[in-house]
Amino acid sequence: MQISDLPYTDPGVPDARSGPRFLWWLGRNQLAGQLKSLGWGLLHFTSVMALPYGVGLAVQAVVERSGARLALAGALLALSGVAIALGDTMLHRTAVTNWITAAARVQQLLARKTAGLGAALTRRVAAGEVVAVSTGDVEKIGWFVEAVSRFTAAFVTVVVVCVGLVVYQPQLGVVVLIGVPLVALGVLPLLPRATRLADVQREKAGRATELASDTVAGLRVLRGIGGEELFLDRYRTASQEVRRAAVRSARMWSLISAVQVLLPGLLLIVVLWHGLGLVRDGRIAVGELVTVYSAVMLLSYPLHHFEEIAMAYSFSRPSAKRAARVLSLERSTAATEETTAAEETTAADEGGTPAGGDLYDPVTGLLAPEGRLTAVVCGDPDAAGRLAERLGGHPALDEPVASVRLGDTALDELPLAAARATVLVQDKDPVLLSGTLRELLDVPASGLVAAQDALAAAECDDVLDALAQASVDDDPMAAPITERGRSLSGGQRQRLALARSLVTDPEVLVLDEPTSAVDSHTEARIADGLRGLRRGRTTVVLTSSPLLLDRAERVVFVHDGEVAAVGVHRELVHTQARYRAVVTRETDEEQAAQAAQAAQAAEAERAAHQGAGRGRTRIEIEETA
Known part of the structure; x- marks a missing residue:
């Protein structure tokens, strides 16, 4: 695998049972590159270690005044120099290739x-940890x-x-x-x-990265409540902990480096002291001592790789552990066998997309009829988010629930690409990627909805005016849109995200609180535009906004995890007290007061009926008399 061939057509299925197993799997999948690097490394290191023999041969040739042996030594040194240069160049080339490809x-x-987990990923792994794994950790693993x-x-x-020194000069080679x-x-x-x-250093660095990521993501909210200094102090504390941990780690590695210099130096002294005694006694030649001495001195170069x-x-073990943890997550227990991208594409081409039908969730009993706008009211916002993910065929990780069905097809049984092409879920806090507005709206779509129509339905006129001024x-x-759309207001970001979803024009569109950040007048126009543009297409809106609920063709109230009432907004708001409490944001005291008033009215009506009954009885008695 060469760098020019990246990305991989299929990166494979990793062994994510543990960090070491994941590292071993990566090494096995780069066996060809590893062997190339090993070959060039052997050439480089053996050429370096051939220099002492050439130097010793040259010294001995000078002592013996042998021109032929001196020429041979020079040729050996020249050949070693060429091999060192070639081996080092190619070793660096293959090593960098292995690093980058890994x-x-x-x-x-x-x-x-x-991509496979979607929004379910952040419910199991913090966003900061994902950022740390995908940036710094991949470099350490490589x-x-x-x-x-x-x-x-x-x-x-x-x-x-x-072994060669033992053979060449046994008396010094044994030492x-x-x-x-x-x-x-x-x-x-x-x-x-x-x-x-x-x-410890990597753990603290990961926590600091997570804190920084969360702080940046919530900066607008922090400014609104005056919490910048609080989070800034937290980050300062976290960064100082990282610094202290890094200093402690650096001290230990400095000690290891010092030991790696000290021990070879002591060995060199022992070899030189013993060798001088052998030369003085005439038991070895001067050239042999120079050869062994030079070899021991140059051995510190390959020995340095033991420390590395x-x-x-x-450093890579905790990084691999974090990566393995993320890679071991699964979509759900109902779909634990993850298909590759190639398999998903093939399945979609072979007709993996369902023909359509009503959207049905067997967990809550929610039914969204085909081609209609259905609004869903949940008392618990978290439950609404989980329901939206489940309707898209992405249940929470390890959530043992039955699959949502579209017509006669279970979404969990579809390849991921087919499921997402059929049902699009826009979560409560959609992300806008950096780029131009044209690039933002350049998404896989049916082609039946123009960008201008989607922008008009999402009431983006003021956003277009602001972007035109910036163009x-x-x-x-x-016009450029900054990362996550931070240059825009919350309502503007929300409307652009809605326009992007409308351009996609999926068979089923699930929207989780799509207008929570806009004013009521704009919300009413968005409700009309949404209903008009999605006419004949299945749309599910999870909301508690009376304006959206009033435009919906069907309203479903979900309470305690199951459907409690079905109807239209104006009917439910009068007949369902719990529904009315969620939609109108009634307090417990107001609900109690209304219940008391209703009870009093019922009692008064009952008393009136009883009085009327007694009056009629008395009249009948008098007439009979």
Whole structure:
């Protein structure tokens, strides 16, 4: 896999049972790239370790005044230099490729999982954690995946050099063979604490990122209630905790680095002291001592990769754990087998989209007749949000509920792409992506609803005027919209999101409080525009607005998780006290007072009937007498 071939056609199905298993799965799926990196790494490291032999051969040739051996040593050094340059260049190339492709695979997996879960994702995982996984964590995971091949090449090189020194000069080679494992393993007692400190740092950094993300998302609300300073103080505290944790972790890794320098230095001193004694006794040649000394000195280069792999694993393990946690989430227990994007497309092409019919939720008993505008009133806003997701075929994760049906088809049995092409859910807080208004409305659609008609139905005239002023050529469709539409008011964002949903023109449109941020006059016009534009199409609006409810062809009141009443707004508001309490926002005292008045009126009416009955009885007696 090359960088130019990204993105992957299919990133695969990850082993998300744990962080280490996920890392192992990533490594196995990049086996070709790992082998390439290993090969170039072996060339690079062995060429570096060939330099001491060439230097020792040259020194010995000078001592013995041998021109031929000196020329041979020069040729060996030149060949080693070329091999080092080639190996280092290609090793860097393949390592970066492995890093980027591993990170890209993780990002594709996360994007696919996010698209599959939809709004249900944030009910299980904080938005800040998702941001941390998809940004910093993917880099650390990619770092470890690519470092494995370099570490393997360094490990093989160290073993070969140690064995070679034993063969070349046994008296010094044995010292090196004993000392190098002690040098390589000398930092092991420090690694557990370093790993724990790195985990603490990553955990605190994730919390700070989550707090920052939530603060930015709710900045407008915070300004409204004067809570900026409170959240700013919280973020300052969180950032200081991250700084202190990073300093503690850096101190430990600095100690490990110092040990990695100290131990090879001690080994070098031992080899040099022992070797000088052997040279003085005439048991080895000067060139042999220079060769062994240079080899031990250069061994610190491949040994450095032992420290790097430990650091990479320490930082990538918690990142992989978080990524595995997100990737292990499923849509629902009723649809645990996740189909790939290719399978979904194939299923949709083969007729996976249902023919239509009434939308029915067996959990609440809600029925939305085909081609009609149905309004749903829920006393609990959270329950309304869950109902909206369920109507779209995306029940809450691990929610053991029966599937919503469209006609004779269960939505959970459809491929995800087919279900979303049929039923579109606009949640309570829709997101506007950055770009122009034209790009915002450039969504998969039936083509039957023009953008201008959708904007008119959503009452976006004032929004278009404001965007036209911000456009260089007075074209509102070319005006830029900032990330999440932060330059717009809440009502303007809500109306643009509604226009985007209307342009899509799905067979079933589910809207969760689509006008909660607009004024009543605008809301009334939106209700008329929505009913007119969606005539003949199934539309479900979850709302408690009397204006929207009055325009609905059918109103369903859901109480305690099941349908409590069905009718039209003007009928239900007079006959259903609980419905009236939700729609008119009556307090408990007002409900009690109305109940008391109703009871008094009923009692008075009953007394009147009883009085009239006694009067008629008396008249009958008198007439009889």
